[in-house]
Amino acid sequence: xxxxxxxxxxxxxxxxxxxxxxxxxxxxxxxxxxxxxxxxxxxxxxxxxxxxxxxxxxxxxxxxxxxxxxxxxxxxxxxxxxxxxxxxxxxxxxxxxxxxxxxxxxxxxxxxxxxxxxxxxxxxxxxxxxxxxxxxxxxxxxxxxxxxxxxxxxxxxxxx
Numbered sequence: 001x002x003x004x005x006x007x008x009x010x011x012x013x014x015x016x017x018x019x020x021x022x023x024x025x026x027x028x029x030x031x032x033x034x035x036x037x038x039x040x041x042x043x044x045x046x047x048x049x050x051x052x053x054x055x056x057x058x059x060x061x062x063x064x065x066x067x068x069x070x071x072x073x074x075x076x077x078x079x080x081x082x083x084x085x086x087x088x089x090x091x092x093x094x095x096x097x098x099x100x101x102x103x104x105x106x107x108x109x110x111x112x113x114x115x116x117x118x119x120x121x122x123x124x125x126x127x128x129x130x131x132x133x134x135x136x137x138x139x140x141x142x143x144x145x146x147x148x149x150x151x152x153x154x155x156x157x158x159x160x
Contacts, residue, residue: 001096001125003033003056006133007042009096010054013088014044016158020150021074023047034058034131041133044081048074049140052081054121057134061106065118072118075144077137082118085133089121091155099124105134 007027014025022044029040034056041055067086072079086102102118109117121133 001127001129003031003040003131005096006123006125006131007040007054007056009094010042010085010088010133013092013158014042014085017084017088017155019084019153021046021048028053029055031056046074046077046140048142048144050074050077050144051138051140052077053136053138054081054085054133055136057120057132059105059108059120059132059134061115062103062120062122062132063106063115064122065102065104067102071148073144073146073148075146076117077139077144078135079118081137082121082133082135085121085135086118087155088158092158096126097123098126103132 011025024045026043028043030038031040035058039055041053044052067090071083082102089100101122103120103122104115104117105120106115108119119135123131
């Protein structure tokens with residue numbers, strides 16, 4: 001499997017999720033493999049004007065984490081994006097993937113929590129290939145809430 005196929009799958013899942021805060025899901029970058037000058041990824045634009053990115057990366061020092069039932073608050077946009085992607089995969093169980101795990105990445109995260117917050121997703125494909133998607137974020141014109149703005153949202157049944 002190629003990185004572009006993993007990103008296409010996640011693109012479809014995000015669009016099908018109908019999450020009320022996601023205003024747009026777009027692709028970016030041209031690299032066919034992680035680690036290049038134009039990393040390929042998925043850009044999530046939120047109704048607050050902020051962005052989160054899931055992109056093919058090379059990073060040493062992954063620590064697997066359990067996928068929480070609750071999303072981190074929007075003011076932790078990168079972690080929220082990584083957790084939501086893992087929850088979507090848990091719900092859809094795509095046949096093209098053997099597994100996935102939420103990961104913390106060494107030396108990343110708030111100062112007191114470096115290497116302890118979810119900022120990546122390790123994707124293990126059915127054909128044996130594997131990819132790391134790193135989560136990053138960019139703020140928008142408004143302040144992000146520190147509480148869940150959509151407490152009643154549930155991931156719908158999504159066919160992968």
